Amino acid sequence: MMEVSKPRRLFLWCMAAIYMVAFVSLYVQIPGLYGNEGLLPARLELRYGIRSSPTLLWLGPHLGLDIQASMELLCLLGALLSLAAVLMEALRDSxxxxxxxxxxxxxxxxxxxxxxxxWDSLLLETGxxxxxxxxxTLVRGSxxxxxxxxxxxxxxxWLLFRLMFASGAVKLMSRCPTWWGLTALTYHYETQCIPTPLAWFAHQLPVWWHKLSVVATFVIEIAAPFxxxxxxxxxxxxxxxLQVLLQTLIILSGNYNFFNLLTLTLCLSLLDNQHVNFWLRKRDDNRERKEAGSSERWSWICYLLELMVWSLIIFGTIVFFDLQFDPHKNGVSSRTAFxxxxxxxxLKAITIPCIWMGVLSLTWEMITSIxxxxCVSGFLTRFWGMFQWSVFxxxxxxxxxISLVPLSHMEYDSHVHLWPVVRQAYDLVDRLxxxxxxxxxxxxxxVxxxxxxxxxxxxDGVTWTEIEFMYKPGNVSAPPAVVTPHQPRLxxxxxxxxxxxxxxxxxxxVYRLLQGKPDVIELIQTDVSQYxxxxQPPTYVRAHRYRYWFTERKPDGSHQARWWRRVYDEEFYPMVHLGHTxxxxxxxxxxxxxxxPPRHPSNNTVVQLLSWTRSQVKGIPAHTIIWAMLAxxxxxxxxMGLISNRKHTDRISTCTETVVNLIDEAEKQGDEKSDAEQEKEEEVEKD
Structure with a gap:
């Protein structure tokens, strides 16, 4: 019976940290994105878009706050609450x-x-x-x-399974020729949203290695989740x-904010106390040692079954992707053999068995839990435990x-045959x-x-200057940025x-740049002097589309002076000015x-506090703030862990010393008793 208390505690800590990252990353961008003079003012969305949706932002005017200030306050409270949960285990509460x-x-x-x-939807579902x-803990105190x-x-x-299996299946269901031709990674590193400097080096790897990496991706995302x-x-x-390997490589080669960190957090559900103790170099408790000892006689059968499973996966990979050693390229040739x-x-054959696999696995967890x-001693404790079990x-x-609805979306027939009541229940909670x-x-x-x-x-409309962004590719000589886990949403x-x-x-x-709005400019360059x-705002603004490629490594293996090369493609947005038709x-x-509607500015304590907080982070890159908080x-x-372990060690030492003293005292009393009895026996013999 798998004990999960330690992976669960680690999961809660990671979730608190990811919430902190998400709130801080969003907070620094609110004025430029959703402010009253931002790109998409939230006032318009609240006015026309979600009148029927309940939201705390409607309470802002009652506190003397406009929508922008309400969003900032909500983000700050979320960041502070998640930071407190990171620092104090007692606050990692439901x-x-x-x-x-x-x-x-x-x-x-x-x-x-x-x-x-x-990943925003994934964070909400995981949350x-x-x-x-x-x-x-706040209610029970335990x-x-x-x-x-x-x-x-x-x-x-189960969420991790749905995420990984769907990510693998959609690559083939999309009929993308690069995935089917196993050449996706020859383009992916340079065409992803915000690559890292390591993406340039990964792009230089031989084609056979890229194709083999695609094969490994399919195995990790489609076969391994089972x-x-x-x-x-x-x-x-x-x-x-395998999942950790894939997510780590993605983190090293691309900036995908907190998505990969969140996926790694989901992977903690595959662990147990015994393996976490192995990481921490701690000995297992008596119960785990007893369970391990009781299964020793069956270990050879388990080893054989595990060897068969891995052999089947390797054999299937070789067959379905026609893996062969290519002596001419000193590599492995591969192709999609289906x-x-x-x-x-x-997919049609596996979707229903996937559902039944989930049903049986969840049923087993329910049976073991009940x-x-x-087995808990005490009637009231047992009754309370059974009540909790019923609710959860x-x-x-x-x-x-309800998760069966998005799972079955991959296969039409399975989705159609779902009970209508299941789809109705899904529709009821869809917006949540x-x-x-x-x-x-x-x-x-x-491509x-x-x-x-x-x-x-x-x-003047004659001399043009490029407006460079902090993170996205633009200047061909500038190296790719590293911004994980921050997401620059613009x-x-x-x-x-x-x-x-x-x-x-x-x-x-374009309109805000012509107006010279500082909040929008800070989305492009945090250090406004670099803009x-x-x-003075530009009189004219236009946009062109270019085609970018990574530069190639020189024949001698040295690095090029430029990271990118580009060619002009077409006009994207015409030259405009304020008042242009x-x-x-x-x-x-x-x-x-x-x-x-006209806004009534307020200057209460909350507004002043928000203004002061904004002034403290102004001009500091968001990823710097996030990494400082995480560090x-x-x-x-x-x-705190060292102090706790020190106290625990001191407590153990004290208990051990007490036990030793008691044993010494008992032995001393025993010796004195033995001496007295011996003297008494000698006196009896003399008499």
Whole structure:
């Protein structure tokens, strides 16, 4: 029976840290994105978009705050609460995580296009599961192990399975020729949104290595997730380390904010106390040693089964991707040895068994949990445990049931045959983001070169100056940035804009640059002095689309002076100025010049505090703030852990010393008693 108390505690700590990152990253961008003079003012969204949706932001006017100040206050409270949860275990509580989830949900409701990313939905879904996983320490005043913890923690593993399997399946279901041809990574490193410097070096690897990496990706995302529910512990650990390997490589080669960190946090659901103790170099408790000892006679059977599973995975990989050693390239040749129809048939055959696998696995967790509840001594304790089990079992079953809707989206027939009541239940909670569909990197873009939009400004319409962003590629000599776990949301949307036509927010961006709005400029350059038009706004602004490629390594193996090369593609946005007919028509079309109700500025204590806080972080890059907070939090937790271990060691030493003294005293009394008895016997003999 797997003990999960330590992975669960580590999971809660990581979730608190990820919430802190998400709130801080969003907070620094609120004025430029959603401010009253930002790209997409939240006042417009609240006025026209979500009147029927409940949100705490409606309470802002009652506190003397406008919408921008309300969003900043909500983000700051979320950041402070998550920071407190990182530092103090007592605050990693179900009620605290509920507050964090509700706060991020309210931000998501007004986030519009800048917050509609899959990782934001993933954070909301994981955050709601965290509410079920976390203990009610603030109510009960205890951080003890609950009998149903393994059952609620299982939901995290089920989410990880859905995430990884869907991410692998969507790559093939999209019919993207690069995924089917195993050449996706020959383009991915240079065409992803914000690559890292290591992406340049990864791009220089030989083609056979890129193709083999794609094969490994399919194995890790499609085959390995089925091992998550294996009854053999070492198979689960093997799947865990495969996922860690994939996510680590993605972190090193691309800036995907907190997404990969969140995925690694989900992977903690595959661990148990025994393996965490192995990391910490701690000895297992008596119960775990007893369980390990009782299974020694069956260990050879387990080893044989594990060897068969890994051999089957390796053999299937060789067969389905026709892996062969190529002596001419000193590498491994590979190709996809199955068709789209065959893969589609595989999905049809595997979707229903996946659902039953989840049903059986969850049922087993429920049975083991109720068995533990029944074995607790004391009638009242047993009754309370059974009541808790009933509540959380119903919650787990409900979450699992509605998650079948997004899971079955991959295969039409299975989705159609779902019970209508399941789809109705899913529709009822859809806007709360309790369960979502996933599928990352389904289509590789930029096969003919990475499209990139370059903004330019001018005072006379003749001499033009490029407006460089802090993070996205622009200057061909500038190295790629490293910003993880921060997400510069404007830079991300610039990448999406380059793939298609201009969006409403892009027209708003051009308009704000012509006006010289400082909040929007800080989204482009935190250090405003680096912005070429910081003294006076440009008179004209235009945008062109270029095609970017990574430069190639020199024949002698040395690095090029430039990281990128580019060629001109086409005009993306025409030259405009304030009052230009085209600009005015676009602003009116998108409702960006609609008149809003007059605002009544307030100067109460909350507003002053928000202004002071904003002034303290102004001019500091967001990723610097985030890493500083993470470093300080990790250092604090490490020091507290050392102190706790020292106190524990001192307590053990004191107890040991007391026991030794008692033993010595008992032995001394025994010796004295023996001497007295011996003297008495000698006197008797003399008599």
């Amino acid at each position: 009620l605290v995580f509920l507050c964090l989830w509700v706060s991020y949900l309210f931000m998501y409701q007004v986030g519009q296009v800048f917050l509609y990313f899959q 709601f599961l965290t509410v079920l996983v976390a203990p009610l 951080r003890g192990i609950r009998e149903h913890d393994s059952m609620t923690f299982w939901l995290v593993r 091992l998550f529910f294996s009854p053999l512990r070492r198979l689960r650990l093997g799947a865990f380390y 068709t789209f129809d065959q893969f589609n048939q595989f 068995f533990r509840c029944a 079992a119903a919650a787990a079953a409900s979450m699992f049931t 983001q309790l369960v979502n569909s996933y599928g990352f990197f389904g289509w590789v873009t930029g 003919g070169g990475r499209p990139e939009v370059v903004l330019e400004g001018s005072y 830079d991300w949307q610039m990448w999406f804009a380059a793939l298609g036509a201009s969006a409403p927010w892009f027209t708003s961006l 070429p038009f910081h003294q 085209y600009l005015e028509n676009m602003l009116s079309r998108y409702g960006l010049k609609d008149k809003l 300080c939090s990790a250092t604090w937790c490490f020091l």
